[in-house]
Amino acid sequence: MGLKLTFGWVCLLILSLSVCITEAQGQTKDFNVKNYGAIADGSTDNSKAFLKAWKEACEWTGRARVWIPIGTYRVNSVKFEGPCKGPIAFVIKGYLKAPTEPSLFITQNWINFRYINNLTVSGGGVLDVNFFNLLSCSKCKRLTSSYALQIYFQTMRFDFVTNAWVHHLRSINSKNTHFVVFGCVEVKFTNTRISAPADSPNTDGIKMANSRGIKIQQTTIRTGDDCIAMLAGTRHVRIFNVTCGPGHGISIGSLGKDGDQNDLFDIRVRNCSFHNTSDGIRIKTWASPGIGKVSALIYEDIFMNQVGNPIIIDQEYCPYPPCKTQPSRVQISNVTYRNIWGYSGSKVAVTFRCSQSTPCRDLVMENINLHYHGRDGEGSTALCNNVKGESLGPQNPASCI
Numbered sequence: 001m002g003l004k005l006t007f008g009w010v011c012l013l014i015l016s017l018s019v020c021i022t023e024a025q026g027q028t029k030d031f032n033v034k035n036y037g038a039i040a041d042g043s044t045d046n047s048k049a050f051l052k053a054w055k056e057a058c059e060w061t062g063r064a065r066v067w068i069p070i071g072t073y074r075v076n077s078v079k080f081e082g083p084c085k086g087p088i089a090f091v092i093k094g095y096l097k098a099p100t101e102p103s104l105f106i107t108q109n110w111i112n113f114r115y116i117n118n119l120t121v122s123g124g125g126v127l128d129v130n131f132f133n134l135l136s137c138s139k140c141k142r143l144t145s146s147y148a149l150q151i152y153f154q155t156m157r158f159d160f161v162t163n164a165w166v167h168h169l170r171s172i173n174s175k176n177t178h179f180v181v182f183g184c185v186e187v188k189f190t191n192t193r194i195s196a197p198a199d200s201p202n203t204d205g206i207k208m209a210n211s212r213g214i215k216i217q218q219t220t221i222r223t224g225d226d227c228i229a230m231l232a233g234t235r236h237v238r239i240f241n242v243t244c245g246p247g248h249g250i251s252i253g254s255l256g257k258d259g260d261q262n263d264l265f266d267i268r269v270r271n272c273s274f275h276n277t278s279d280g281i282r283i284k285t286w287a288s289p290g291i292g293k294v295s296a297l298i299y300e301d302i303f304m305n306q307v308g309n310p311i312i313i314d315q316e317y318c319p320y321p322p323c324k325t326q327p328s329r330v331q332i333s334n335v336t337y338r339n340i341w342g343y344s345g346s347k348v349a350v351t352f353r354c355s356q357s358t359p360c361r362d363l364v365m366e367n368i369n370l371h372y373h374g375r376d377g378e379g380s381t382a383l384c385n386n387v388k389g390e391s392l393g394p395q396n397p398a399s400c401i
């Protein structure tokens with residue numbers, strides 16, 4: 001009897017241990033949107049089905065996976081909110097299409113993830129806002145292009161998300177920014193492909209603000225505005241192996257338009273290439289009263305292929321004149337440009353138009369080789385206003401620091 005009991009207890013112990021282990025490993029449970037009524041016919045609105053699948057997945061205490069199988073799904077604006085009870089993955093195998101009636105572009109974004117920890121978005125699928133086809137559709141003739149320009153509709157947005165990984169996704173034909181990261185911590189993008197027509201306005205690739213620990217790697221961005229835009233409150237960013245172009249390059253700013261504090265620091269851009277972009281690596285601040293600091297930036301191992309302004313700091317940024325004309329009070333310091341080479345599309349390959357009131361400090365130019373083939377046979381030049389720093393190693397154009 002005693003022996004039996006002991007044996008029984010051991011069994012129980014083993015059983016509960018294995019239950020414990022299984023739970024700790026977190027068996028993944030799939031929540032297939034088709035089981036929630038999604039129809040992959042390209043026209044049915046699947047928002048409700050997607051939201052139902054999300055809600056149950058979010059309630060699941062183990063690892064949950066919202067599964068969108070291959071097929072074309074129309075989805076109107078959806079908001080996927082946490083906090084969830086366990087790590088959650090959103091696997092997009094299919095092709096997601098935004099609404100086609102202008103009246104449904106009523107929210108500021110299409111697919112919104114909010115307040116989630118441990119999120120993965122992946123699957124090899126496509127996010128298609130299809131906006132440029134919408135403009136030509138006959139039903140939408142009343143949509144004048146000026147009205148169309150006012151619509152603000154970001155493709156995928158992350159608000160207050162932590163520990164997220166976005167990979168193997170394609171975003172095409174965005175109306176506004178493709179991916180927005182706001183108030184997030186530790187978000188990584190890898191193997192993501194982003195594209196919108198070169199002449200589509202405001203179609204930034206990835207835009208971030210008030211976020212830290214953002215990584216963008218092995219990613220290709222072809223769009224009509226900035227490939228990557230970093231705004232106020234961005235820290236600890238690593239951008240590696242990114243191909244940008246067409247587009248407006250990788251930008252910090254614009255900053256300092258309003259009275260806000262605009263601090264950004266610890267940003268590294270490495271091993272990236274720019275193809276036929278209007279700008280390469282750019283920092284822009286308005287000639288306005290906003291204050292702030294931009295520091296600890298390293299740009300290295302970068303190839304420029306026919307880039308309008310390969311290296312530029314513009315502290316008199318004014319895309320829509322007239323602007324307030326007072327020197328920018330955003331302080332730019334400790335910026336290193338190392339191993340930057342290739343071809344400039346304009347004669348002035350390096351532009352440092354810094355502020356009179358807060359000159360750029362500790363700028364380091366190291367090993368720069370940017371060619372320009374002018375009709376007159378002249379090479380590239382550099383322009384410096386209010387800059388302090390140093391140049392190391394070969395310099396083409398001749399350094400102006």
Ligand SMILES: *[C@@H]1O[C@H](CO)[C@@H](O)[C@H](O)[C@H]1NC(C)=O
Nearest residue numbers: 026063086087117118162163
């Ligand atoms: C979830 O996120 C926490 C940090 O908040 C991290 O420590 C943990 O490893 C993550 N868990 C999983 C399963 O990804």
Ligand SMILES: *[C@@H]1O[C@H](CO)[C@@H](O)[C@H](O)[C@H]1NC(C)=O
Nearest residue numbers: 216217218239240241270271
């Ligand atoms: C960049 O890409 C190369 C080859 O594709 C890879 O070996 C390397 O690890 C990547 N670097 C980073 C930081 O992702």
Ligand SMILES: *[C@@H]1O[C@H](CO)[C@@H](O)[C@H](O)[C@H]1NC(C)=O
Nearest residue numbers: 240241242243270271272273
């Ligand atoms: C840089 O990127 C190229 C491809 O663009 C890759 O072949 C190379 O391995 C990368 N190098 C590093 C050090 O990441």
Ligand SMILES: *[C@@H]1O[C@H](CO)[C@@H](O)[C@H](O)[C@H]1NC(C)=O
Nearest residue numbers: 198199246247275276277306
């Ligand atoms: C460069 O961009 C311009 C304007 O976007 C375009 O007209 C031109 O064809 C592009 N050139 C290449 C080589 O892609």
Ligand SMILES: *[C@@H]1O[C@H](CO)[C@@H](O)[C@H](O)[C@H]1NC(C)=O
Nearest residue numbers: 266267295296297298334335
């Ligand atoms: C300058 O930036 C580098 C790299 O981002 C950082 O390691 C260093 O501490 C900074 N220096 C100062 C004086 O802030």
